[in-house]
Amino acid sequence: MEEWKVALGRKALETGMLKDPQWLDRLDEPMPLWVLLELAFTLIEKLDPPTISYD
Template identity: 80%
Template sequence: MEAWKQELGRKALEAGIIKDPQWLDRLDEPMPLWVMLEMAFQLIEKLDPPTVSYD
C-alpha cells in the first residue's frame, strides 16, 4: 500500500474519523455507505454545532 494512504489512514484514526484500527489494513477496499454517512454527519456537527441558549 502506498505511504500516502497509510499516512491518511493514520491521521483519520488519530482524529477519530475511523475508530477501528483494522481499517488501516483495508484502505484499498470499498467503504460501506453508512461509514461515509457517519463521517459526513460528524463533520456537519463540528462545522455547525447545535446552538445552545445562554439564558
C-alpha cells in the same frame, strides 16, 4: 499499499475519524455507505454545532 494512503489512515485514526485500526489494512477496499454518512454527520456537527438559547 502506497505510503500516502497509510499516512491518511493513521491521521484518520488519530483524529477519531476512524475508530477501528483494522481499516489500515483495508484502505483499498470500498467503504460502506453508512460509514461515509457517519463521517459526514460528525463533520457537520463539529463545523456547525447546534445552537443553544440562553434565554
